[in-house]
Amino acid sequence: MPSKCPFCRRKYTRSGAYEKHLRTAHAGLDIVLASTVQYINMESSVSHNPDASERQDSDCESDPGPAGSEPDEFCRDIAYESDTEVFDDATSPSAGKQIHYEGAGQVIGDVDGFEHEYSNLCDDPWAPFNSEQGFKLASWFIEGKVSKSRINQYFSSGLGDAESVGYSSMHTLENHLRLLDPYSQYLQWFEGQVEDGQRTLPFFYRNALGCVRYLLRQIAYRDDLVYAPRHEYDSTGQRIYAEMHTADWWWDVQV
Amino acid sequence: MSDQTNLTNFSGDKKAWPVYITIGNLPSARRNSPGSMAVLLLALLPIPPKLSKSSKADQRQRKINADTLQDVFELIFAPLQDVAHTGMAIDCADGKVRQCFPILPAWIADHMENVALHGLKTNACPKCEVPTHELGTNA
Numbered sequence: 573m574p575s576k577c578p579f580c581r582r583k584y585t586r587s588g589a590y591e592k593h594l595r596t597a598h599a600g601l602d603i604v605l606a607s608t609v610q611y612i613n614m615e616s617s618v619s620h621n622p623d624a625s626e627r628q629d630s631d632c633e634s635d636p637g638p639a640g641s642e643p644d645e646f647c648r649d650i651a652y653e654s655d656t657e658v659f660d661d662a663t664s665p666s667a668g669k670q671i672h673y674e675g676a677g678q679v680i681g682d683v684d685g686f687e688h689e690y691s692n693l694c695d696d697p698w699a700p701f702n703s704e705q706g707f708k709l710a711s712w713f714i715e716g717k718v719s720k721s722r723i724n725q726y727f728s729s730g731l732g733d734a735e736s737v738g739y740s741s742m743h744t745l746e747n748h749l750r751l752l753d754p755y756s757q758y759l760q761w762f763e764g765q766v767e768d769g770q771r772t773l774p775f776f777y778r779n780a781l782g783c784v785r786y787l788l789r790q791i792a793y794r795d796d797l798v799y800a801p802r803h804e805y806d807s808t809g810q811r812i813y814a815e816m817h818t819a820d821w822w823w824d825v826q827v
Numbered sequence: 828m829s830d831q832t833n834l835t836n837f838s839g840d841k842k843a844w845p846v847y848i849t850i851g852n853l854p855s856a857r858r859n860s861p862g863s864m865a866v867l868l869l870a871l872l873p874i875p876p877k878l879s880k881s882s883k884a885d886q887r888q889r890k891i892n893a894d895t896l897q898d899v900f901e902l903i904f905a906p907l908q909d910v911a912h913t914g915m916a917i918d919c920a921d922g923k924v925r926q927c928f929p930i931l932p933a934w935i936a937d938h939m940e941n942v943a944l945h946g947l948k949t950n951a952c953p954k955c956e957v958p959t960h961e962l963g964t965n966a
Binding site: 595596677678679680681682683686687690759764766768769770771773774775776777778779780781782783784785786787788789790791792793794796797798799815816817821822825827 | 907
């Protein structure tokens with residue numbers, strides 16, 4: 573059962589190809605949301621996601637019967653093309669054997685509240701927006717670089733339905749956007765001054781460790797992160813040097 | 828664990844000197860794609876005013892500026908100094924905690940940037956200690 577992209581009409585059978593599609597075709601979407609939708613689609617085979625079923629229904633209405641199969645076939649062709657492309661990428665390292673560094677990347681515990689946070693993401697993918705419409709309107713505002721005063725005007729003149737989108741001004745929208753990035757406290761800016769003998773110059777910096785923690789914490793990177801060095805070999809026993817973690821430096825530095 | 832890019836941008840008479848940071852744990856395809864937002868702006872460095880080559884006072888000033896830059900970097904990377912040796916329990920994206928050793932392994936910069944960062948002469952090699960007049964002799 574191929575998963576259908578909720579943002580367009582394409583279908584994907586492989587999670588890798590689907591993820592690539594989300595990343596490239598819908599790169600403008602918020603990264604946290606993109607990963608959420610991806611998890612939901614993975615789970616939709618088990619528990620049916622109301623949003624996905626709704627979309628399938630609306631598709632059936634628009635093109636019922638055999639006439640509807642034509643665009644779907646077209647979609648499947650596209651899906652097939654990108655599938656094979658990703659398939660090649662995925663098979664090359666797994667053809668030979670891999671040696672993992674003993675004990676590296678060991679798990680030493682669970683993150684408090686992660687299960688809760690994760691299930692919240694699955695239950696309500698549009699949070700903190702109360703609907704898909706609310707999210708889409710917000711991303712349209714931001715991608716279209718609509719000015720703050722224009723957004724306020726949009727709501728004050730009654731063009732927007734504040735009830736259904738869940739925010740009624742730039743101020744409330746900003747509060748929503750802040751909630752989208754719960755780890756932004758890691759990215760606090762600091763201001764420093766340097767004295768060069770003649771004048772004082774300002775400079776700005778973030779906590780480097782905070783940046784690392786912020787990146788490691790992003791659920792969007794969940795399936796990509798590599799925690800331990802390894803040696804990879806192809807089918808003839810030749811060493812493969814590909815990513816940083818397959819080369820020697822990680823292996824040598826590992827404690 | 829971290830992997831850095833350093834760029835210089837010039838537009839009009841305004842200058843910015845940004846330093847970026849990212850992590851090596853992400854595969855390069857993911858890390859380098861703009862949509863993945865895996866590269867964070869770490870710092871905006873102070874930009875010293877233009878100095879002339881001839882004046883003795885300006886040459887002294889240049890030396891001071893180079894030293895100041897080193898101090899600024901020391902401040903920015905201070906949080907990584909101890910943690911790189913002792914390690915730190917960091918929450919990871921899969922909901923697990925791991926003992927992490929964030930080390931600064933690589934710095935991407937062009938030649939002029941290297942010259943500014945390391946306080947080199949413009950014709951010196953940023954990687955090795957071969958004197959300028961011997962560069963290329965052992966090819």
